[in-house]
Amino acid sequence: MLSRLVLRAAPAALRALPPPVAVGVLHTTRPLHTTQQSLAPVPPLPEKGGEVRHGLIPEEFFQFLYPKTGVTGPYMLGTGLLLYLLSKEIYVVNHETAAAACILTVIVYAIKKFGPDVAAFADKLNEEKMASALAMKNDTIRTLQTAIEEEKKEQWRAEGRSYLFDAKRNNIAMLLEANYRERLLTVYNEVKKRLDYQVALQNLKRQKEQDHMIQWVEKNVVQSITPQQQKESIAKCILDLKALSKSAHATV
Amino acid sequence: LPAAVLLKDTKLMDVKLGQLGSWLSMRDFTPGGILGAIRRGHERFYNKYINVRKGGLGGLSMVLAGYVILSYMWSYSHIKHDRRRKYH
Numbered sequence: 001m002l003s004r005l006v007l008r009a010a011p012a013a014l015r016a017l018p019p020p021v022a023v024g025v026l027h028t029t030r031p032l033h034t035t036q037q038s039l040a041p042v043p044p045l046p047e048k049g050g051e052v053r054h055g056l057i058p059e060e061f062f063q064f065l066y067p068k069t070g071v072t073g074p075y076m077l078g079t080g081l082l083l084y085l086l087s088k089e090i091y092v093v094n095h096e097t098a099a100a101a102c103i104l105t106v107i108v109y110a111i112k113k114f115g116p117d118v119a120a121f122a123d124k125l126n127e128e129k130m131a132s133a134l135a136m137k138n139d140t141i142r143t144l145q146t147a148i149e150e151e152k153k154e155q156w157r158a159e160g161r162s163y164l165f166d167a168k169r170n171n172i173a174m175l176l177e178a179n180y181r182e183r184l185l186t187v188y189n190e191v192k193k194r195l196d197y198q199v200a201l202q203n204l205k206r207q208k209e210q211d212h213m214i215q216w217v218e219k220n221v222v223q224s225i226t227p228q229q230q231k232e233s234i235a236k237c238i239l240d241l242k243a244l245s246k247s248a249h250a251t252v
Numbered sequence: 253l254p255a256a257v258l259l260k261d262t263k264l265m266d267v268k269l270g271q272l273g274s275w276l277s278m279r280d281f282t283p284g285g286i287l288g289a290i291r292r293g294h295e296r297f298y299n300k301y302i303n304v305r306k307g308g309l310g311g312l313s314m315v316l317a318g319y320v321i322l323s324y325m326w327s328y329s330h331i332k333h334d335r336r337r338k339y340h
Contacts, residue, residue: 049301052310056317087340091324094334111309123306 055111 051059057074065073085091225233259271260278267275280288301311324331 046304047306049304049307049311052301052308052314055309055313058310058314089335089337089340090328092331092334093336094331096331115309119306126305 053059053062062074065077069076086093259267259275262275264275279285297311301307301314
């Protein structure tokens with residue numbers, strides 16, 4: 001689309017260029033198309049041809065003689081000429097004259113009878129040709145107009161590209177944000193894992209120290225109980241038990 | 253004051269009878285000139301009588317009549333012998 005705009009701007013830009021200098025050197029720099037004359041549009045054909053009287057003599061001849069001799073002038077001229085040719089036998093009457101008379105009669109009769117029909121037929125052919133050419137032209141014009149409208153619509157659509165870009169930018173920003181937050185979460189999780197590990201390590205260490213200390217204390221205590229003390233404690237326990245049993249017996 | 257037109261450029265119908273000889277001598281009789289004259293004449297006739305929307309009988313019949321007269325003129329020398337009178 002942008003290339004089309006550039007192409008449209010190019011001829012205008014070329015026309016706006018200053019005319020080339022050095023006119024005397026090359027003959028390619030004279031300005032073109034400055035006269036009014038041009039071949040298009042071609043003027044339409046005239047409707048009827050020049051007027052011809054009796055199928056043979058153009059009307060201009062009669063108009064040429066009318067001011068001097070009136071209406072009958074050319075006919076008198078024709079009659080006089082004919083008589084002159086016949087009397088001086090410049091036109092010789094022989095067998096060919098008879099043949100010509102017959103042929104001319106037949107031709108004139110045929111023309112008078114079938115002329116209008118043939119003319120109508122030829123006119124119909126012409127009309128068909130013109131109609132087909134006109135239809136082609138109208139079709140082309142219509143196609144070009146639809147193309148123009150399509151182009152305008154495309155241009156209108158191109159105006160909305162700012163919205164498109166905003167939407168795309170929003171999308172991308174959202175993606176980036178989501179990705180960032182994902183990574184943040186990952187980082188948090190990892191850090192938490194490491195910290196938990198350290199905490200667990202410390203707890204374990206403390207627990208182990210405690211257990212070890214307890215065990216050591218117990219062991220030492222057990223070791224410190226000498227056999228003498230053991231006997232004394234056992235005798236004391238027995239005495240206590242007897243006393244207790246006595247008190248229990250008494251209560252029951 | 254209308255500008256005087258050169259004799260060379262006047263049309264045939266505007267030439268006075270006395271100037272006809274000099275006018276004729278000024279015409280272009282080179283082969284190119286003759287060809288141009290034939291072409292101009294043909295174009296005038298064609299555009300007036302044949303190249304129209306509703307052409308008539310006159311265009312073709314004038315050509316045929318011209319052909320008839322020309323062929324009569326060319327064969328006059330042997331039609332002469334069919335004349336009925338000896339002295340005219």
